[in-house]
Amino acid sequence: MYWLNKIIGFFLSLKLTVVCLILLSILTVFGTLYQVEYGLYMAQQRFFDSWIILFFGFLPFPGTQLVLSFLFVNLLANMVIRFQYGWRQSGIIMIHMGLMLLLAGGWVTRQFGQESFLSLLEGEASNLASSYHKWEVAAWRESDGNWRDVVAIDADYAEPGRVLPFEEFGLKLSVDEYHRHARAFKATDPEVAARVLNSSGITFLEASRPHWEPAENMPGGIFTVHTPDGGARRLLLFSGDPEPTTFEHNGDEITFSLRRKRYPLPMTVSLINFEKTFHPNTDIPRSFASLIEVDLQGVTRDVLIEMNRPFRYHGYTFYQASYADLDHGLHMSTFAIVLNYGRIIPYIATGLTFIGLAVHFLIELFRRRRDLA
């Protein structure tokens, strides 16, 4: 009982709140400075998505996840145990509930959120979004129709010595080497080139230092394809291959590709037209807009996506992110797709906090006026 009281007292303590806020300030400062040299993604991973940071490689320091968890428990403990519930405290209670809701919303976003992109040429359609940072080893059989069944394994599992099973095709891929960022080279000797199967004729990879911006990395790997009859063939997959590599065995053709991780969308999106307008007499773009056709399980509709006018559907939000002018007058439009089931929570939390502040202000105002009277 003594220890239980001690623990509860610790989490009820106002000192814990102050310490957490100070730690958050320190983490924000260091994370911001770290970002200047190492980029946003690395700063997020090290300071804001971690539980423990090791300064200088050995000195442990609480990460943002740990600090926010303690802060959440601190707020919850105070609300459950210490708060007095009455009309006069309603404003304070609403403020604290709003803060807790904000922290909870952040957790939901972090756990279940997903960021990806989709680039389409005019006339092109797709039902898959691509990850910015993650890659996959995908395999499929070509089909005559508009759909193909893909089996994919995250490239995070492509460690040397590991076996990637593709039982659907009766094949296994053992990983001989894998590099998160690689340079590809071709051998001029045809005999050497024939030892490794690759659609671009690449024969070996050289590991490069990973870029601080993960989206710039070009991974590559060399695998051994094992067939059911005991055969083996070396396969090289490079993220920069313009075409996937086809492996043929006993008349069966299986296509392999090392590509950005795909996230299935609940709809098929086709780009009908892309338009941009410029500021008068300049080449500075003023606005971009994409007219897309959205196919939601057989029901189609046209949607216009513009800058500051995203398209939302069931937790998905499509933003007009970028474009490219291509040859022959073609345009390519790129959409940033965010899946965030908790996107409405910060609005509710902010509204609740604002209302709490207003209520508390009014209660205090009337109380003081009554006391003065």
Next chain:
Amino acid sequence: MTLTLWNDPKRFLRRRCVLFVCFLTFPYTVIGCPTSNDMKRYSFIYLLPGILIFAGCSEPEVPKRQYQEFIVDAPPPAEHATDDPHHHAHMTDIPLPAETPPPAQSAEFEWDTPEEWREEAGAGMRLATLLIDADTEQAECTLIVLGGDTGGLQANIERWMEQAGIDPPYGDAMRAYVDGLEQFETAGGDTGLLVDFDPFVDDASATSTLVGIIERGEETLFVRLTGSKGLLASERERFISLCKSIR
């Protein structure tokens, strides 16, 4: 009176010996360097739970994902109906990660890579990348082939200038520059144009560009060297010999 470390240290430590042992061994197990026999004995206690946990773990199964992919390629533009519908721009022109570039066209260009330039395999429309490693800097030379109308010479020059951070001249000044471009003959009998941004760049460390444009039939080969003005000035002759060796 509350028992604390200060008012009765022996009793305090006796009651908290387990925590005390963990506190002592924690830094050593983190650093991985027990320094005495006593510490080694206590380290075992601290590591035991970890050993038991990991002993029970087996290598996790590799999770797989299965999904359906919808395949509809963009139709070819009407005026170039025979072209591959998946033409994309120069990789350097695409601001965000894009889909992988299309298969290479049927260009049959050969060249002699200058000495001390390192060649890397190309992909798609990029036939090759040649790297120049100087003492403290690097320059990159790309060989890219495009078919048909490539957007216009002046438009391409203006785009390359903007990419290099150079304000393009306008009107008569640009026309005079384009009309005055140096021409050269390649080993394959083609006529090429040399675009040099050196007159527009003042600082030796600022980015400049050299471009060789070689047209052959319906295809155009762009040999584009990007690096600092100083480095490009020292490699200019090798660049021109590379362009002239195109066949």
